[in-house]
Amino acid sequence: MLKIEHLTKKYGDKIAVDDLSLTVEDGKICAFIGHNGAGKTTTLKAIAGIINFDNGKISINDIDIQSDPLKAKLQMAYLPDNPDLYEHLKGIEYLNFIADVFNLSVEERKKNIEEYAKRLEIYKDLIDPISSYSHGMKQKLALVSALIHKPKLLLLDEPFVGLDPISSHQFKMILQELADSGATIFYSTHVLDVAEKICSDVAIIKQGKLIVYDTMEKVKGMSSLEDIFLELENEKHD
Numbered sequence: 001m002l003k004i005e006h007l008t009k010k011y012g013d014k015i016a017v018d019d020l021s022l023t024v025e026d027g028k029i030c031a032f033i034g035h036n037g038a039g040k041t042t043t044l045k046a047i048a049g050i051i052n053f054d055n056g057k058i059s060i061n062d063i064d065i066q067s068d069p070l071k072a073k074l075q076m077a078y079l080p081d082n083p084d085l086y087e088h089l090k091g092i093e094y095l096n097f098i099a100d101v102f103n104l105s106v107e108e109r110k111k112n113i114e115e116y117a118k119r120l121e122i123y124k125d126l127i128d129p130i131s132s133y134s135h136g137m138k139q140k141l142a143l144v145s146a147l148i149h150k151p152k153l154l155l156l157d158e159p160f161v162g163l164d165p166i167s168s169h170q171f172k173m174i175l176q177e178l179a180d181s182g183a184t185i186f187y188s189t190h191v192l193d194v195a196e197k198i199c200s201d202v203a204i205i206k207q208g209k210l211i212v213y214d215t216m217e218k219v220k221g222m223s224s225l226e227d228i229f230l231e232l233e234n235e236k237h238d
């Protein structure tokens with residue numbers, strides 16, 4: 001479970017995230033949507049323990065990210081929108097490095113790497129250096145690295161960008177399986193039609209403030225998520 005209480009983050013005088021509170025329960029997939037610069041990445045980085053914040057409290061399965069960051073980080077995987085991979089390593093070396101960080105046994109890492117890399121069609125490329133990968137291949141490798149310790153909380157920034165249709169389909173199934181096994185998934189996206197299909201919940205942020213947080217069904221009603229989002233965005237021009 002992810003619990004955010006009154007999160008506020010400022011950059012100088014600019015309030016990037018303004019008193020944001022939400023709780024995403026186990027087994028839920030929550031889309032985090034908002035215009036460019038709304039505060040999505042800042043929120044994700046605060047949850048991941050990468051940036052400090054000015055006010056509020058964030059806990060992952062009741063573990064506070066500020067007072068117990070190592071324990072909290074062991075529960076989660078965070079995939080930024082433009083992950084920095086060590087390009088001089090081969091794919092398999094990078095995955096083993098991540099597996100070492102999370103203290104995975106040889107059997108566990110082998111099983112999970114095989115499962116996810118095969119499903120995302122990157123398995124045979126793992127023997128090649130990352131520097132030779134295409135953009136989409138790097139994204140797939142980063143996704144596998146986020147999945148290998150089967151995190152209880154998966155934080156993703158625009159995870160579908162760069163994926164081909166087959167891998168994208170596989171990744172949607174993987175997310176659903178993780179959620180079914182009790183994991184919490186919170187991801188930012190601009191791809192609203194995918195979010196509408198796979199997410200149980202949706203949070204909408206506008207100029208740093210959370211303006212909507214509810215089940216997908218309730219938020220979109222008889223409409224589409226895109227229509228609702230555009231309506232909410234246009235309200236500022238009224």
Ligand code: ATP
Pocket residue numbers: 011014015016034035036037038039040041042043
């Ligand atoms: P996008 O959809 O474009 O990725 P976002 O919703 O992820 O946008 P953030 O990256 O969280 O938005 O940015 C929120 C606000 O904070 C923006 O006004 C941005 O200019 C500002 N901001 C983000 N990072 C910094 C930083 N390191 N220094 C100063 N301002 C920042």
